[in-house]
Amino acid sequence: MRALVIDDSRAMRRIVSGILEGLGYETQQAGHGREGLDALEGLAPDQLPDLVCVDWNMPVMDGLQFVSAVRSNPGWRSMTIMMVTSESEHTQIVRALAAGAHEYVIKPFTADAIRDKLALLGLLPQEAVL
Amino acid sequence: MTLTTTSFDWVRHLVHKESAIVLQPGKEYLVEARLLPIARQAGLTDVSQFVESVRIRPDADSTRRIVEALTTNETSWFRDGDPFTALTSTVLPSLLGARGPNERLQIWSAACSSGQESYTIAMLLEDALPNAASRVSITATDISREMVERTRAGRFSQLEVNRGLPAPMLVRHFTRAGTEWEVAPALRRMVTASQCNLAAPLPRMGPFDVVYLRNVLIYFDLPTKQAILRRVRDLMRPDGWLFLGAAETTLGVDDSWERVVVGRSSAYRPLKGK
Amino acid sequence: MTTLDSGERRRTSDTRPVITDLIDEVTVESIAQEAWISLVGEDEVLVPLPGGPVADPVSSWVDVVGPWTGSVVLTTGRRTAEELTRALLREHSPEVLEDEDVADAFGEIANVVGGNVKAALPGSSGLSLPDVGEAPALRNPDDLCRVELQWRGEPLSISVQGALPPLPAVS
Numbered sequence: 001m002r003a004l005v006i007d008d009s010r011a012m013r014r015i016v017s018g019i020l021e022g023l024g025y026e027t028q029q030a031g032h033g034r035e036g037l038d039a040l041e042g043l044a045p046d047q048l049p050d051l052v053c054v055d056w057n058m059p060v061m062d063g064l065q066f067v068s069a070v071r072s073n074p075g076w077r078s079m080t081i082m083m084v085t086s087e088s089e090h091t092q093i094v095r096a097l098a099a100g101a102h103e104y105v106i107k108p109f110t111a112d113a114i115r116d117k118l119a120l121l122g123l124l125p126q127e128a129v130l
Numbered sequence: 131m132t133l134t135t136t137s138f139d140w141v142r143h144l145v146h147k148e149s150a151i152v153l154q155p156g157k158e159y160l161v162e163a164r165l166l167p168i169a170r171q172a173g174l175t176d177v178s179q180f181v182e183s184v185r186i187r188p189d190a191d192s193t194r195r196i197v198e199a200l201t202t203n204e205t206s207w208f209r210d211g212d213p214f215t216a217l218t219s220t221v222l223p224s225l226l227g228a229r230g231p232n233e234r235l236q237i238w239s240a241a242c243s244s245g246q247e248s249y250t251i252a253m254l255l256e257d258a259l260p261n262a263a264s265r266v267s268i269t270a271t272d273i274s275r276e277m278v279e280r281t282r283a284g285r286f287s288q289l290e291v292n293r294g295l296p297a298p299m300l301v302r303h304f305t306r307a308g309t310e311w312e313v314a315p316a317l318r319r320m321v322t323a324s325q326c327n328l329a330a331p332l333p334r335m336g337p338f339d340v341v342y343l344r345n346v347l348i349y350f351d352l353p354t355k356q357a358i359l360r361r362v363r364d365l366m367r368p369d370g371w372l373f374l375g376a377a378e379t380t381l382g383v384d385d386s387w388e389r390v391v392v393g394r395s396s397a398y399r400p401l402k403g404k
Numbered sequence: 405m406t407t408l409d410s411g412e413r414r415r416t417s418d419t420r421p422v423i424t425d426l427i428d429e430v431t432v433e434s435i436a437q438e439a440w441i442s443l444v445g446e447d448e449v450l451v452p453l454p455g456g457p458v459a460d461p462v463s464s465w466v467d468v469v470g471p472w473t474g475s476v477v478l479t480t481g482r483r484t485a486e487e488l489t490r491a492l493l494r495e496h497s498p499e500v501l502e503d504e505d506v507a508d509a510f511g512e513i514a515n516v517v518g519g520n521v522k523a524a525l526p527g528s529s530g531l532s533l534p535d536v537g538e539a540p541a542l543r544n545p546d547d548l549c550r551v552e553l554q555w556r557g558e559p560l561s562i563s564v565q566g567a568l569p570p571l572p573a574v575s
Contacts, residue, residue, distance in 0.1 A: 008533065011489070014496040015443075023466025057515070057531055088288065090306050091528060093297055104297035106288055107516045108442035116209050116294035124422035160447040289438055309431055309524050350530065 001125050002026045002048075006036040006066065007055040009082070011105075016053050016084060019111045023118065024125030025051070031062030037069055040076065048079055051123055053105075056085035056096070064099055071100035080121055084109070133158045137181040141165075148197045148348060163207035166198040168192075170270050170333060171276060190251050190329060190349040191273045197349075200244070206294035207250045212395035213342065213373040214250055218258050220392045221371050225339050228369060235266045236336055240328060240362070242342040245281030245292070245313075245321070247342055252317040253303050269335060271326035281323040284313035326359050336365040345375035352383065359384040372398040420571065421472050422547040423564050426525050427508050429551050435520045436553065436562055442470075443516060444491045444555075455559025463539035464510040467567070470529025473569045476518035476548065480560040481525035485510045487556065493503035506537040521564055536559070539563075544570045 003025045010031075010109050017027040028049065030036040036054065052070070056063040063083055068102045083096045086107040093104050103117050118124045140218050141161055153161065162177045169180035172192070184192045207213060225235055225303045239248040248270040255262040270281050291300055291311045304311040326333060328346065341362055347355045357379060362372065372387070373395070375381070380387040387398040433452055440448045458481050465477040480488070487496030489509035490497045498505065511534030522529050542548060554560065 001473045009508050009512035009515070011492050012503070012512050014493055018494070018496055057533055059533060086516045087157075087518055087531065088306075089528060090304075093301050097209075097298060097301065104261060104300075106292055107519065108289070108293050108439040110289065112448075113292040113294075113442075114207075114208055115534040117296075118210055119212070120294060128324055157447065163447065163449060287438065289442065305524065309435055309520065 001050045001123065002028070003051040003053060004028050004030065004031065004036060004039060004049040005053045006030045006058070006063070007053075008032055008058040009055075012055065012084075016114070019114050020051075020053070022111070023115060032058040033063060033066030033069070035060075036066055037061070040070070045075065045078065048076065050078075050080065051118070051121075052079055053079045053084045054090070054101075055082060056083060056087045064096060065101045067096065067101050080123060082117060082121075084114075131327050133162055133178050133181070134178060137178050137185065138294075140185045141181060141200070144193065145197055145200050148193075161200065163195060167197060168195050169275075173268050190354070190391065191327075192318045194241075194346070194349045195274070207299075208296065209248050209294035210376060211294075212376075212393060213344070213397075214254055216373070216392035216397060217251065217340065218254050221340060221397070222255070222258060225369075229339075234264075236338045237268045237340045237342070238336065238342065239268060239270045239336045240326075240341055241346040242272045242281050242323065243277050244286070244290070245270060245277075245284060245323070246286075247344070248281060248282065248321045248323070249303075249313050249317055251342070252313075252320045253299055255320070256303070256317060257299075263316055266320060267336070268321045270321050270323040272323075273327045273403065275325055277322045278325050281321065284318045284321075285310045285312075286313075296333050328361070329354055332361050332365060337367045337370075338365055341366060341370065341372045343372060343374055345378070347374065347378050347383075359387070363387075366400060368400055368402065370399070370400065372400075374398065408424070409427060420568070422544070423472060423474060423549045423566055424546070426557055427549055427564060428522065429549060431524055432447075432521065432549055432562055432564060433551050433553070433567060435524070436517055436551070438519070439513060440555070441515045444488065448491065448555070450553040450555055450560070452551070453554055455475075455554040458559050461539075462506075462510070462536065464507070464514035464534055464536045465540060466514050466534050468518065468522045468525070468529050468533040469532070470522075471527040472525055472529070472566070474565050475540050475563075476521050476534070477563045477565060478514050478517065478560065479539055479563070481558060482506075483536070484558040484560065487529070488513065488533065511536045517562065540567070543568055546570060 003020045005016045005027055006014050008031055013029045020027050030039050053061040054066055067081055081101045082103040083101045084105045088106045096104055138158050145153055164176045169177050172180055174180045242248050248268050251268055255266050259265055272278050287310055303314050386401050388401050390397050436450055437438050440450050460482045461479050462482045462485050463479040465475045467475050486501055486508050489506045492509045515534045522531050542565055544566050549564040552561045
């Protein structure tokens with residue numbers, strides 16, 4: 001399985017990617033929403049990542065704009081989007097889900113939190129199932 | 131206040147035996163930090179003192195608290211979701227068909243800890259049934275008064291709601307209260323929490339249509355397991371459903387149950403005439 | 405003894421809240437503890453004791469803009485910020501840490517703590533991207549909620565501080 005991790009913090013990108021790799025994912029990284037879209041553009045459907053983890057507050061293009069952009073492209077429906085952000089008000093989570101995010105992980109999180117969410121989404125690579 | 135090697139080793143062995151989690155030497159500090167609140171509840175100021183008292187005179191409740199404090203997967207919502215999927219896909223339709231329209235279904239979460247299991251059941255029923263609160267009541271019990279109070283309060287930290295609670299369910303059933311999240315009043319009204327020791331004669335409750343008794347039996351010896359299962363059975367309807375933890379079974383413990391496969395999960399039903 | 409209540413304080417906070425009306429030290433500390441446990445390490449605790457003066461300080465902060473406007477500022481020694489960065493990156497930590505790595509990781513901690521402080525405040529507010537360097541000046545000593553902590557024996561403070569000078573006294 002493949003994942004794209006979008007966060008303006010390099011440290012956070014490494015942490016999230018490290019957790020996903022530990023669960024059996026191949027990962028790719030981007031520093032903001034625009035870079036994320038660039039990484040997806042031109043990919044054939046079978047090359048698209050299964051999962052996109054995206055932060056909210058980022059320069060150039062924020063996570064909410066990214067989610068809306070992905071959702072407006074019918075060719076990208078297969079991807080599951082999980083926001084991973086310190087934005088943690090009720091209204092913000094509602095906005096993200098309304099824009100088309102499937103899941104939402106609030107920072108700070110533990111590796112278990114990511115694994116549990118992926119289990120709910122049916123996106124745990126087989127060998128990682130406990 | 132330092133943890134003695136004897137205490138630490140005992141905790142390590144216990145946790146490994148019950149959860150297969152390995153606590154490396156050097157994690158004494160973690161053990162102290164996690165067990166201090168439990169030691170204080172027991173009226174002690176020192177973790178070593180607490181661990182020693184449990185080591186010398188083990189009791190199932192303290193043992194369970196120690197393991198739970200040092201493992202993190204006991205208290206997440208839909209993790210190990212199969213017993214919950216089974217509830218809405220199979221158990222609920224079958225019970226609704228068998229009961230009259232005015233009969234209230236009774237569900238028991240028999241070791242409710244801080245309430246995640248009870249409220250997971252409440253959320254599923256609220257989403258699956260119109261006017262769920264008038265059709266179902268959920269009884270949540272725990273041996274610890276503190277856990278009963280936490281269940282009643284229905285408040286969870288950010289880290290707790292991050293663990294296996296789907297975001298759509300979080301926003302539908304919770305509101306923020308400061309740094310915590312609070313369960314909606316409609317769900318809190320479905321859940322009645324009280325203190326109850328499974329290893330002693332049980333209060334008058336039920337009769338229950340569904341019982342969740344997960345990850346409790348593993349902490350007791352065989353005669354106590356048998357006694358608990360007998361008492362639970364006495365509080366269940368003859369066509370009721372019992373869910374145990376994934377590593378638990380009635381097989382070889384109490385032969386008055388029939389194991390049935392429900393989806394990817396197993397449930398146990400009282401055998402007639404036993 | 406009776407004190408005459410002029411109502412002045414209430415009027416002031418009606419027009420513009422100060423942070424101590426909205427959040428307390430216990431809340432800020434619990435937010436920081438959760439961030440430490442999950443980001444820095446499961447057995448990493450912040451000890452709630454003042455650690456004394458900070459040598460060679462560095463700060464990271466995010467701005468909160470809304471009904472209350474100000475910054476959430478973390479301050480610690482440069483060496484401690486480096487150590488935090490290594491703890492955060494674990495096995496991904498580079499052999500030699502660049503200033504950029506420290507700014508990035510220490511800034512992200514401010515983002516996580518700040519985001520959660522923001523969520524605990526009433527109303528809806530916006531959050532800036534993190535900044536790292538010399539802490540923003542304290543504009544109003546009454547509009548400050550500060551916790552002093554120690555991590556691995558080194559001092560670390562978290563200040564939730566208003567961005568605006570005090571209102572002129574009502575005469």
